[in-house]
Amino acid sequence: MSNYSSYCCTEPGCHRAHLNESPEGLRCSNGHLFPFASGTNVPVFASEPEDANEYARVNAAELHDNALRWVFSTFETDEAGLRERLIARLGLTKGSRVLITGAGAGNDLPYLVRALSGAGDIFVQDIAKEMLLAGVARYQDELSGSGVSLHFSISDATDLPFCDDIFDAAYHFGGINLFPDIAKGISEMNRVVRPGGIVVIGDEGLAPWLTNTEFGKMLVNNNPLYACTPPMSLLPDTARSVKLTWELSNCFYVIEFCVSNDPLPLNIDIPHLGKRGGTIRSRYFGQLEGVTPALRERIYREAERRGLSRVEYIESALRDSLTNSDQSD
Numbered sequence: 001m002s003n004y005s006s007y008c009c010t011e012p013g014c015h016r017a018h019l020n021e022s023p024e025g026l027r028c029s030n031g032h033l034f035p036f037a038s039g040t041n042v043p044v045f046a047s048e049p050e051d052a053n054e055y056a057r058v059n060a061a062e063l064h065d066n067a068l069r070w071v072f073s074t075f076e077t078d079e080a081g082l083r084e085r086l087i088a089r090l091g092l093t094k095g096s097r098v099l100i101t102g103a104g105a106g107n108d109l110p111y112l113v114r115a116l117s118g119a120g121d122i123f124v125q126d127i128a129k130e131m132l133l134a135g136v137a138r139y140q141d142e143l144s145g146s147g148v149s150l151h152f153s154i155s156d157a158t159d160l161p162f163c164d165d166i167f168d169a170a171y172h173f174g175g176i177n178l179f180p181d182i183a184k185g186i187s188e189m190n191r192v193v194r195p196g197g198i199v200v201i202g203d204e205g206l207a208p209w210l211t212n213t214e215f216g217k218m219l220v221n222n223n224p225l226y227a228c229t230p231p232m233s234l235l236p237d238t239a240r241s242v243k244l245t246w247e248l249s250n251c252f253y254v255i256e257f258c259v260s261n262d263p264l265p266l267n268i269d270i271p272h273l274g275k276r277g278g279t280i281r282s283r284y285f286g287q288l289e290g291v292t293p294a295l296r297e298r299i300y301r302e303a304e305r306r307g308l309s310r311v312e313y314i315e316s317a318l319r320d321s322l323t324n325s326d327q328s329d
Ligand SMILES: C[S@@+](CC[C@H](N)C(=O)[O-])C[C@H]1O[C@@H](n2cnc3c(N)ncnc32)[C@H](O)[C@@H]1O
Pocket: 055, 064, 101, 102, 103, 104, 105, 106, 107, 108, 125, 126, 127, 128, 131, 155, 156, 157, 158, 172, 173, 174, 175, 176, 178, 179, 180
């Protein structure tokens, strides 16, 4: 695989067109250019203005490292063990191709590389140039003999520069609560992972049973992000094998799901046995106008007398009535 063949144009109207490498960057046939970050081979698809937030500052990676040390010490959790455990949930094997969104300075990369057992591709993206380039500086050379290819981009996780279904798994750790469009962040991961692949997303958020405890209130007082709730209602409606768990003393939610392009299996034409009768389809799509309560009671009694479900009786009575009216026309 060429270094850049998995990237595509993110400009509206370009339908994720293929990109060609040029000395300045990657260019689509409509002329949109995604330049390389100065002095690097890292394509820039989107970036944040300098000082936009704590991740867009000089020394952002060091500041983030300090924050991470505080987190793992506070929750008395071994960082390596946690990252390994979460990455194990991606089901990676030798040769897999995995995407990590909001990768920051790449703290997960050594663990992802190990999970690929000597072959595979890791696409590493973050919108903050300072964070992503710190990751390049820390890991590109260090992991170069691993047999795993690292592909870095400065891009927006809510508008990924990749075609559909090209990854075996996608992973996100610790940034999605602050994405401007969380639904898009999830749907983009779902879009680029192939059916059967796994998506794992984790970020700060107390388990609900801690919300009203002093333990929970102290944490939310310290950092309002602990009040975030897992964005379960934003998962794709085709998601399978969904799991919601918590890590870091139940203060960090982890959502896992298996990607599918197929609708969930549902036969809406299986008849209900019993008094009411009908099917999911007839009950939902076949609703009629109301009748007087007295007439409804008569209909129910008549259905029972004839040994029919209410739906069977109503349908047969209406069909008979329509047949009679056809004949009289
Ligand atoms: C708390 S840091 C986590 C970094 C890394 N995942 C880790 O475990 O150390 C959150 C990261 O999400 C990134 N981020 C925020 N919004 C983003 C977006 N729309 N697209 C890509 N990255 C984003 C930030 O720039 C930051 O590097």
